[in-house]
Amino acid sequence: MKSGESMGFWRELGEEALQLIYPENLYCMGCGDFLDNEATVSEWGLCGRCMEKLFSKEQLKKTMEKECVGKNYQRVLSCTTYGGLSKEIIGKFKNNSQPWLGKNIGRLMAERFREEYFRGEVRGTEAWNTQTTCAETVGDEFSHGESSRGAKALGRVDFVAFVPVHKHKKRLRGYDQAQLLAKQVAACLGVPCLDCLMRTRMTAAMKNMSKEQRRFNVEGAFAWKEPMDCDGEKVSDLRGKRILLIDDVVTTGSTADACARILRGQGAAEVILITFAAAVQGN
Secondary structure: OOHHHHHHHHHHHHHHHHHOOOOOOOOOOOOOOOOOOOOOOOOOOOOOHHHHOOOOOOHHHHHOOOOOOOOOOOEEEEEEOOOHHHHHHHHHHHHOOOOHHHHHHHHHHHHHHHHHHHHOOOOOOOOOOOOOOOHHOOOOHOOOOOOOOOOOHHHHOOOEEOOOOOOOHHHHOHHHHHHHHHHHHHHHOOOOOEEEEEEEEOOOOOOOOHHHHHHHHHHEEHHHHHHHHOOOOOOOOOOOOOEEEEEEEEEEHHHHHHHHHHHHHOOEEEEEEEEEEOOOOOO
C-alpha cells in the first residue's frame, strides 16, 4: 500500500470511529451543544441559536452584495456571510478532518437554491426558510424545471460541478471539501454531480491578495478533463446546460470565475455559483 493510500485508509478508519462516538447531528456543528430534536432544527446539524446567528435577514442581505459583472457565472448565491461562526464551521470541515459536516452544509446550500428559485421568499427581503427537508422537494418536477409552482425553466438544473483542490492538498486532507459539498447538493436536488475540472498547479494562499492579484494567481490553474459524474459514468457534453458550481467560500470570485470560464467554454449556457459563505466588507 502506497503512503498516500495508507494515510487515506487510517483517516477513514478514524472518521468511522468518530462517527460511532459522535453520531450525525447529535451535537450542533456550530457551538457543539447537544441537539434536542424538539427544541432545535437538528436536521441541519445546528441549534436554534446558531441558526439565528448564521441566517438572519441582515446576513442574507449582505450576501446579495456580490456582483457578477464581468464574470463567467451569471449568479452567485450564498447561505451566510463569512466570519465568526461560519468561519469556525468551515474551519472544522476543511482543516479539522470533519468531512461529515459536508452533509449538513451541502443540505443548507441546496435549500438556499430552492428558496431562491422556487418559493420566492427571499429575493433580498426575507430570510430564507430552512424548515423544509431535502426530500420534500426533490424529484423530476424540480430537476427538469416542470414545477407546479410556476418556476418552469427558472429552476431547471442539469448538473452540479465543483471548484477542485489540487491533488496534493486532497491527498494530505483526505478529501476534496468542495466535492463533498457538490455530492450532497446534487443528491438533494436529484441531479448528477460532475467531476470535470482539475487543478493543474498549486496556487499561493490568497488571504492578503488584492482582487487583481487573486485573478492573476488562478490564471491557468484549472483545466477541463473528461467529464464523469461522481458515480464514474461518462457525460457527453455541457452544451446548453445549466450548471451549479459549488465552493465553500466566495471572496472576489476569481477562483470560481476561472472554473466557470472553462464550463462556459465547453458549451454551458449558464453557470450559477453557490457557496456556503460569502466574504463581504465590514463582516
